[in-house]
Amino acid sequence: MTKVVAVTGGIGSGKSEVCKTFIELGVPVVDLDEIARAMSAPGSVAMQAVREAFGDAMFDTSGQLDRANLRELVFSNPDALDQLNHIMHPAIREEAAQQIAHSSSQPYVILAIPLLVESRDDWTMINHVLVIDCSEEIQFARVMQRSALSEDMAKAIIAAQSSREARLAIADSVIENNQSLEDLREKVLNFHQIFSKTCH
Structure with a gap:
């Protein structure tokens, strides 16, 4: 039975990079934003x-x-x-x-789901929640840089999402993304190696 790992995190946390790394590792990614x-x-x-x-x-x-x-x-x-x-x-x-x-032939599938806290009860298919987390200062800086948004709009988007505490409260695993891209990819690889073993 294929396991479903939900990847979630606030805007600017690095979910997209994490999903890209999973794809490179051969893990199927179902992306709710793309859908x-x-x-x-x-x-x-x-x-x-x-x-x-x-x-x-x-x-x-x-x-x-x-x-x-x-x-x-x-x-x-x-x-x-x-x-x-x-x-x-x-x-x-x-x-x-x-x-x-x-993707039922795969050991596990990634479900990229930005607003999991708000809709957790609707997703009975999820076996494991992986939260991508970063400090609020880094998150704000990334959102401003990436989207060329005004400061107020960036704050409003972050405020409209669930709190960092609420996300961490539903996590089965957490990947910290406060450092470099290499560091993030290393952590994803580590998760993949450990989680794959639990799927057999």
């Missing part, structure tokens, strides 16, 4: 529901989702965020389950 992006294609069932819920202002003239507009709306309005999650989460979960089923 969500694919579901944002114009005319998809999910996008029709988003249009009905939030109106035409959330789309540009070509029918593409205006992510910046939507992000601004949901981060300033918790009810809108709940509504968006209610539309997207069940569809994303179903697609993730199908992708995991396709």
